[in-house]
Amino acid sequence: MLKMESIHKRFNGAEVLKNVDLKVKKGEAVALIGPSGSGKTTLIRVINGFVLPDNGRVVVRGKEIDYRKKDELRQMRKRIGMIYQLFNLVDRTSAIDNVVSGALGRMDRGFELISSTIGLFSTEVRERAMELLNFVGIEDKAFERVDRLSGGQKQRVAIARALMQEPEILLADEPIANLDPRTSQKIMELLTKINRERGITIITVLHHLESVRDHFHRVVALKDGEICFDGRTDCLTREHISSIYEFAGEYECAAA
Amino acid sequence: MRSSVSLSHYKRVMGQGTKVRRFLLWFLLIIILALSFKASQIDIRTFIDGMPHALSLIKEMFPPDFARWKRIITLTAETISVGFWGTLLGILVSVPLGIFSAKNTSPNAVIYNTSKELVNLLRAVPDIIYALIFVTAIGIGPVAGVIALMLATVGLLGKFYAEAVETIDPKPVEAIEAAGSHKLSVIRHAVVPQVFPLFMGYNLYALDHNIRAAMALGLVGAGGLGIELFTQMRSFNYQKVSAILIVMLIIIIAIDRVSAYLRKGIIEGTLFSANKFRDYVLMAIVAAMAFISIYFIPVDLKEIVYGLPRIWEFLSNMFPPERSDIPRYIWLMLETIAIGICGTFFAIVISIPLGMLAARNVTHSPVISNAAREIANFLRGIPDLVFALVFVAAVGLGPFAGVLALALHTAGFLGKFYAEAIENIDPKPVEAVEATGARFLQKIIHAVFPQALPLFNSYNLYILDRNIRASTVLGVVGAGGIGFELIMSMRIFEHQRTATLIIIILITITAVDRISAYLRKKVV
Numbered sequence: 001m002l003k004m005e006s007i008h009k010r011f012n013g014a015e016v017l018k019n020v021d022l023k024v025k026k027g028e029a030v031a032l033i034g035p036s037g038s039g040k041t042t043l044i045r046v047i048n049g050f051v052l053p054d055n056g057r058v059v060v061r062g063k064e065i066d067y068r069k070k071d072e073l074r075q076m077r078k079r080i081g082m083i084y085q086l087f088n089l090v091d092r093t094s095a096i097d098n099v100v101s102g103a104l105g106r107m108d109r110g111f112e113l114i115s116s117t118i119g120l121f122s123t124e125v126r127e128r129a130m131e132l133l134n135f136v137g138i139e140d141k142a143f144e145r146v147d148r149l150s151g152g153q154k155q156r157v158a159i160a161r162a163l164m165q166e167p168e169i170l171l172a173d174e175p176i177a178n179l180d181p182r183t184s185q186k187i188m189e190l191l192t193k194i195n196r197e198r199g200i201t202i203i204t205v206l207h208h209l210e211s212v213r214d215h216f217h218r219v220v221a222l223k224d225g226e227i228c229f230d231g232r233t234d235c236l237t238r239e240h241i242s243s244i245y246e247f248a249g250e251y252e253c254a255a256a
Numbered sequence: 257m258r259s260s261v262s263l264s265h266y267k268r269v270m271g272q273g274t275k276v277r278r279f280l281l282w283f284l285l286i287i288i289l290a291l292s293f294k295a296s297q298i299d300i301r302t303f304i305d306g307m308p309h310a311l312s313l314i315k316e317m318f319p320p321d322f323a324r325w326k327r328i329i330t331l332t333a334e335t336i337s338v339g340f341w342g343t344l345l346g347i348l349v350s351v352p353l354g355i356f357s358a359k360n361t362s363p364n365a366v367i368y369n370t371s372k373e374l375v376n377l378l379r380a381v382p383d384i385i386y387a388l389i390f391v392t393a394i395g396i397g398p399v400a401g402v403i404a405l406m407l408a409t410v411g412l413l414g415k416f417y418a419e420a421v422e423t424i425d426p427k428p429v430e431a432i433e434a435a436g437s438h439k440l441s442v443i444r445h446a447v448v449p450q451v452f453p454l455f456m457g458y459n460l461y462a463l464d465h466n467i468r469a470a471m472a473l474g475l476v477g478a479g480g481l482g483i484e485l486f487t488q489m490r491s492f493n494y495q496k497v498s499a500i501l502i503v504m505l506i507i508i509i510a511i512d513r514v515s516a517y518l519r520k521g522i523i524e525g526t527l528f529s530a531n532k533f534r535d536y537v538l539m540a541i542v543a544a545m546a547f548i549s550i551y552f553i554p555v556d557l558k559e560i561v562y563g564l565p566r567i568w569e570f571l572s573n574m575f576p577p578e579r580s581d582i583p584r585y586i587w588l589m590l591e592t593i594a595i596g597i598c599g600t601f602f603a604i605v606i607s608i609p610l611g612m613l614a615a616r617n618v619t620h621s622p623v624i625s626n627a628a629r630e631i632a633n634f635l636r637g638i639p640d641l642v643f644a645l646v647f648v649a650a651v652g653l654g655p656f657a658g659v660l661a662l663a664l665h666t667a668g669f670l671g672k673f674y675a676e677a678i679e680n681i682d683p684k685p686v687e688a689v690e691a692t693g694a695r696f697l698q699k700i701i702h703a704v705f706p707q708a709l710p711l712f713n714s715y716n717l718y719i720l721d722r723n724i725r726a727s728t729v730l731g732v733v734g735a736g737g738i739g740f741e742l743i744m745s746m747r748i749f750e751h752q753r754t755a756t757l758i759i760i761i762l763i764t765i766t767a768v769d770r771i772s773a774y775l776r777k778k779v780v
């Protein structure tokens with residue numbers, strides 16, 4: 001489904017990603033962990049083309065992405081949904097308007113392009129948005145302005161927007177970092193459900209290791225721009241975690 | 257089954273409230289716009305038929321003829337002097353008036369209310385109307401322009417000053433008051449240091465604005481380059497016209513650069529930060545400018561002293577205002593408002609693409625955004641009356657020329673405002689929509705516009721207010737509206753008619769100002 005080969009990325013001379021190789025199969029759920037600044041966000045953004053890698057290949061569904069070709073990039077983005085830590089909804093518009101905007105990428109030809117651009121969506125599209133809001137559990141807030149929703153509700157709207165794309169891959173960058181534990185748990189359950197029931201491949205950046213254990217069978221850990229662990233969650237030992245987050249080093253310092 | 261339930265829910269909710277209200281609002285807007293179009297005699301046919309004529313006019317402008325360069329230089333200096341003197345005298349009057357009309361420094365409620373209302377009244381009258389009045393009362397020449405700009409400046413600065421004083425930190429004031437100091441010394445030691453940088457910023461803004469305005473004052477005989485422009489335009493010497501326009505353009509660009517530079521100094525705190533050496537240097541420059549200004553407009557005390565009784569005579573001749581033609585004047589006023597509305601409409605139409613091109617986060621190309629910014633600066637820099645004069649020559653006398661003039665001049669403002677509003681939006685939702693694979697325009701309309709729209713609307717209302725005020729004087733150069741009636745009544749010394757017209761204009765401007773302020777509060 002997704003293959004990344006020897007990805008390199010520098011920002012102002014600093015190597016943020018060094019030789020990253022990653023293969024993700026269809027229907028997998030992958031948690032991406034690693035200390036702050038290790039390059040997780042950068043890696044995620046390489047996948048949907050908001051960061052251009054300096055080196056390496058990204059292959060989505062057997063097709064290598066040519067980042068210079070705008071339309072190819074766009075076609076690829078249509079297949080990849082993304083949810084964010086800060087939800088990134090368009091404030092001042094309603095939940096359903098936000099969800100419907102997930103369909104914009106699909107409506108990129110002819111009459112559909114014109115009508116969707118000016119904000120006219122067919123009954124099917126609106127019905128579908130309603131169904132998705134129902135699926136994520138906030139159908140009753142459909143016509144509420146999103147800036148009046150709670151964090152958890154906003155993230156549900158954002159998930160519905162991503163699902164509106166009918167994506168094959170769903171990327172998430174710390175989707176629960178701004179939510180309370182109970183809400184976090186529910187959002188993670190929702191993501192797992194999406195992965196299991198709809199067979200959507202999911203790659204999530206997470207800091208909450210308990211959630212990783214509860215919801216993912218595969219973990220990829222980044223450290224200083226390199227993958228230092230890639231395997232089943234139950235193989236991730238305390239020692240691994242200590243070395244990823246350098247707890248050991250800190251303990252030593254504390255002892256000294 | 258579930259989907260049909262959802263859909264009926266969707267329809268039920270969207271069928272009520274917001275959607276109906278929005279529909280009614282649009283309906284109302286379209287009707288107002290259609291009526292305004294009709295009243296301003298906007299006609300695509302006239303426009304297309306006029307195109308060849310306008311093109312040949314532009315052709316006739318080349319090559320520019322600088323034969324009267326000496327006169328142009330003198331008048332340029334005079335323009336700057338009028339702007340400078342108007343600003344300086346305005347500042348002198350505004351300082352006490354501003355302090356009196358600020359709640360926290362005004363001696364008592366009577367003085368507070370009187371000075372506040374005086375400032376409001378002064379602000380309501382367009383500077384061209386002041387110029388017309390003083391040209392009629394004391395004769396053609398720069399002195400009328402200076403007085404006109406002075407009064408307009410007091411209307412502007414008096415309000416700005418008062419607002420600045422009202423937002424000061426009360427703690428230092430209390431401290432000095434507690435020491436038992438006299439009121440004046442409190443103001444000197446606790447108020448002035450706090451508001452000084454703000455005041456200076458406003459003063460610079462006023463100077464910038466007044467020098468531009470002084471270019472148009474000559475159109476009614478109140479000194480400066482405008483007189484020459486008007487004369488050459490009326491005698492169809494288009495090559496000389498273009499020479500003057502070029503000089504005006506150079507002045508505008510120079511002012512723009514200098515004031516941008518000085519504003520930067522204020523923002524970075526390198527100017528007017530405290531009583532520093534740099535400020536004395538600036539004062540020296542100002543003094544030099546004052547000296548030059550005295551040289552070009554020798555402030556003739558005699559002239560002002562002789563002028564005063566004439567102003568009094570003029571004012572007393574205005575009473576009682578002539579009442580017979582009021583219904584006709586009200587119709588004319590409606591036509592004038594229509595010009596303002598149409599001008600704003602076209603300004604918006606021009607500014608949406610202009611503002612988007614100028615916004616750095618939309619184009620991602622410094623060349624395009626800088627070019628768009630320069631176009632906006634240029635449009636903003638040329639006074640609307642100068643545009644109007646040119647358009648009258650191009651498309652003929654009448655409201656249409658006025659509409660075009662307002663549209664172009666204020667597209668300069670709106671283009672800049674829109675660009676700033678777009679640059680200040682949150683980029684995160686825009687990226688999220690782009691990540692769904694949306695195309696450029698889809699992204700703009702679904703993620704950028706919803707964020708910027710409230711600000712856009714607020715700016716639009718502000719410009720509408722400004723344009724309706726400006727449309728009252730367009731008639732002075734034959735570009736439609738009530739201004740023509742005003743200037744004619746003055747030419748033939750029907751002062752009582754003049755009074756009626758001014759009263760109608762003032763009522764309209766004040767009402768529009770209130771409505772626009774109310775609506776602006778609602779949209780943001």
Ligand SMILES: Nc1ncnc2c1ncn2[C@@H]1O[C@H](COP(=O)(O)OP(=O)(O)OP(=O)(O)O)[C@@H](O)[C@H]1O
Nearest residue numbers: 011012014016034035036037038039040041042043
């Ligand atoms: N657009 C950019 N320009 C310059 N440097 C950048 C840019 N984006 C990221 N970086 C740098 O790259 C490094 C990795 O950043 P990245 O956001 O990928 O880390 P992260 O693993 O997501 O961290 P966190 O857990 O804090 O979100 C950081 O040092 C960051 O400063």
Ligand SMILES: [Mg+2]
Nearest residue numbers: 040041042173
């Ligand atoms: Mg990150």
